Amino acid sequence: MTETNIIEISGVSKRFGNFVAVDNLTLDLRQGEFFSLLGPSGCGKTTALRMIAGFEEPNEGSISIDGQNMEGIPANKRPTNMVFQSYAIFPHLDVGNNVAYGLRNRGISKDEIDTRVSEALEMVELGGLQRRGADELSGGQRQRVSLARALVMRPKVLLLDEPLSALDKKLREQMQFEMRHLQRSLGITFVMVTHDQYEAMTMSDRIGVMFNGKLMQVDSPETLYAKPCNREVASFIGEMNFLPAKIKSENKGTLSVTTACFAELTIERNPNVSTHGGSILVGIRPEQLEISKVEPDGYDATVQGEISDIAFYGENIHYHVRVPGIAKPIAASVPNYFHTVDFRRGEKVWLGVQNTSVIDLGKENN
Amino acid sequence: MKRFSGLQTYAVLYLGFLYLPVLLLPLFSFNDGTIVAFPIKGWTLEWYRQLGDQDMLIRALRNSLMVGGISALVATAMGLFAARAYVRYNFRGKGFSEGIVMLPLVVPGIIVASSMLILFISMGLKPSLSAVILGHIFLALPFSVSIMKSAFDNFDVSLEEAAFDLGSSVFETFRRVTLPIVAPGIISSLLVSFTVSFDEFVLAFFLSGNEPTLPVYIWSQIRFPAKLPNTLALGSLLLLASVMLLVIAEFFRRRSSKSLV
Numbered sequence: 048m049t050e051t052n053i054i055e056i057s058g059v060s061k062r063f064g065n066f067v068a069v070d071n072l073t074l075d076l077r078q079g080e081f082f083s084l085l086g087p088s089g090c091g092k093t094t095a096l097r098m099i100a101g102f103e104e105p106n107e108g109s110i111s112i113d114g115q116n117m118e119g120i121p122a123n124k125r126p127t128n129m130v131f132q133s134y135a136i137f138p139h140l141d142v143g144n145n146v147a148y149g150l151r152n153r154g155i156s157k158d159e160i161d162t163r164v165s166e167a168l169e170m171v172e173l174g175g176l177q178r179r180g181a182d183e184l185s186g187g188q189r190q191r192v193s194l195a196r197a198l199v200m201r202p203k204v205l206l207l208d209e210p211l212s213a214l215d216k217k218l219r220e221q222m223q224f225e226m227r228h229l230q231r232s233l234g235i236t237f238v239m240v241t242h243d244q245y246e247a248m249t250m251s252d253r254i255g256v257m258f259n260g261k262l263m264q265v266d267s268p269e270t271l272y273a274k275p276c277n278r279e280v281a282s283f284i285g286e287m288n289f290l291p292a293k294i295k296s297e298n299k300g301t302l303s304v305t306t307a308c309f310a311e312l313t314i315e316r317n318p319n320v321s322t323h324g325g326s327i328l329v330g331i332r333p334e335q336l337e338i339s340k341v342e343p344d345g346y347d348a349t350v351q352g353e354i355s356d357i358a359f360y361g362e363n364i365h366y367h368v369r370v371p372g373i374a375k376p377i378a379a380s381v382p383n384y385f386h387t388v389d390f391r392r393g394e395k396v397w398l399g400v401q402n403t404s405v406i407d408l409g410k411e412n413n
Numbered sequence: 414m415k416r417f418s419g420l421q422t423y424a425v426l427y428l429g430f431l432y433l434p435v436l437l438l439p440l441f442s443f444n445d446g447t448i449v450a451f452p453i454k455g456w457t458l459e460w461y462r463q464l465g466d467q468d469m470l471i472r473a474l475r476n477s478l479m480v481g482g483i484s485a486l487v488a489t490a491m492g493l494f495a496a497r498a499y500v501r502y503n504f505r506g507k508g509f510s511e512g513i514v515m516l517p518l519v520v521p522g523i524i525v526a527s528s529m530l531i532l533f534i535s536m537g538l539k540p541s542l543s544a545v546i547l548g549h550i551f552l553a554l555p556f557s558v559s560i561m562k563s564a565f566d567n568f569d570v571s572l573e574e575a576a577f578d579l580g581s582s583v584f585e586t587f588r589r590v591t592l593p594i595v596a597p598g599i600i601s602s603l604l605v606s607f608t609v610s611f612d613e614f615v616l617a618f619f620l621s622g623n624e625p626t627l628p629v630y631i632w633s634q635i636r637f638p639a640k641l642p643n644t645l646a647l648g649s650l651l652l653l654a655s656v657m658l659l660v661i662a663e664f665f666r667r668r669s670s671k672s673l674v
Contacts, residue, residue, distance in 0.1 A: 102574060123580050135575035139593045148589075149579030200579065 059108030070260035086257035128197035143177030307372030309348035320409030335404035346399030473630035484549035485606035492557025540622030553606035564598025604662035
């Protein structure tokens with residue numbers, strides 16, 4: 048991957064009446080990457096995508112694509128193409144004519160259109176289905192036609208608005224891999240909007256997390272999971288136990304903190320966090336906690352508690368452990384191999400944690 | 414089988430009362446006699462044959478076809494754009510304007526007719542077929558707007574956005590995507606608007622001057638008892654044509670609201 052920027056968004060805001068949909072968004076997208084905008088519904092991610100596509104004009108700020116300022120350039124003149132959430136397959140056209148639709152706007156010869164349409168259909172594994180009617184397609188096929196129709200235009204950037212949300216779970220997982228492969232082999236920049244963290248994590252090179260119109264953090268899936276910048280991001284990506292903590296001493300790269308349940312922890316300072324203070328929030332992923340009947344050896348901090356709830360997920364089991372001093376039970380997940388762990392509700396157990404598993408989330412409510 | 418309840422009996426009687434008189438029209442149009450009364454004297458197609466010889470009738474029919482055709486085209490074109498705006502956009506005065514468009518459905522025809530006559534004359538437009546066309550567009554508009562609204566209701570906005578995104582201009586998007594998708598609605602609206610105009614009497618009576626439309630011509634003929642069987646034959650043909658047009662219109666209207674999810 049080269050480091051040239053294909054899209055540069057700087058200081059972009061979009062208001063609908065008094066509602067601020069996108070608030071001062073600055074973001075650079077790299078040539079050839081798979082980028083996801085992730086956030087809950089209404090966070091402004093779709094508005095941001097539609098501004099890149101040219102369906103909405105920003106109130107402030109500028110967007111440039113491939114070095115060209117897009118101000119005043121309508122969607123039909125931009126080097127982007129979009130896959131819509133509803134797929135927007137033209138109901139009066141068959142598959143071939145749906146895919147050929149955009150090419151016909153470009154004065155390309157009929158032979159070349161035919162060649163490119165069949166190539167595009169091969170690419171999405173719908174080879175030879177040119178004459179299939181729009182109403183004879185399954186959900187997955189509609190999605191593929193929609194992809195082919197956009198990719199046949201050879202856009203500089205492909206925009207995808209919740210492309211998998213209309214598919215059932217099995218098909219969705221299959222399409223995640225297919226779209227990822229497609230993107231790698233074509234080398235086109237994909238920008239996807241989704242509210243599904245797993246979708247974003249499995250497909251993307253980088254993810255931007257948005258809340259209430261603001262971009263909170265942009266990072267690789269691994270970094271987002273390991274070093275989220277605040278409580279909101281941490282709770283949106285995966286599961287997390289949150290513990291209020293008091294800072295006892297600060298060193299260059301580490302913080303010494305105490306929590307109500309784990310007495311002494313020396314944790315790494317999180318570079319993504321903007322502000323610290325006397326009291327901070329720390330997070331621990333459920334799978335990072337050891338759970339056992341006797342106090343576990345070799346852990347940096349331990350606490351005893353009582354199991355209040357058990358959730359069985361198949362591949363792993365979540366135990367909710369009530370510990371003194373913390374209102375919400377702490378979740379600990381255990382992989383379900385060989386059924387070696389089998390606790391009951393009300394049983395007394397020990398939780399153990401390593402310093403490296405505790406994530407600094409900065410000053411609470413920032 | 415379920416027994417007939419009181420309400421079902423009532424419904425059957427009601428429908429009979431409503432539609433049996435209409436069926437008398439074709440029945441007597443085949444009657445071999447000039448007096449419209451039972452018993453039927455014999456069966457003949459003579460009255461239908463005579464229709465073709467009457468120049469004034471042919472002329473009135475031509476007038477009606479022209480008025481109906483033009484009114485349908487204009488009302489449907491206006492309805493198409495108005496309905497798209499009503500369904501797609503929110504703007505100030507939307508509810509008010511929709512109400513105004515629907516008004517002709519409830520305002521008594523005689524009031525519309527007399528006020529239009531006064532208005533047109535004061536504007537210098539003499540009673541003529543042009544005046545009738547203007548009046549009929551006004552009457553047909555609520556029908557075309559509501560038919561086109563139902564065509565746009567199930568029309569996914571992103572279809573137009575997709576076409577635009579794929580490089581079509583606004584006009585091309587309308588021609589290649591919007592128009593074909595709402596085509597069944599357009600056909601339905603054309604047929605219904607045409608029927609509204611073709612059957613309309615009051616406005617045409619006030620505004621047509623010396624170029625009668627078919628209903629006005631029929632009215633003028635009813636005064637002559639000898640011509641009555643001819644009028645019955647003509648009426649029966651019109652009835653048949655109207656029913657057929659409306660059935661076809663309904664077929665297209667249903668297709669337009671079903672196929673576009």
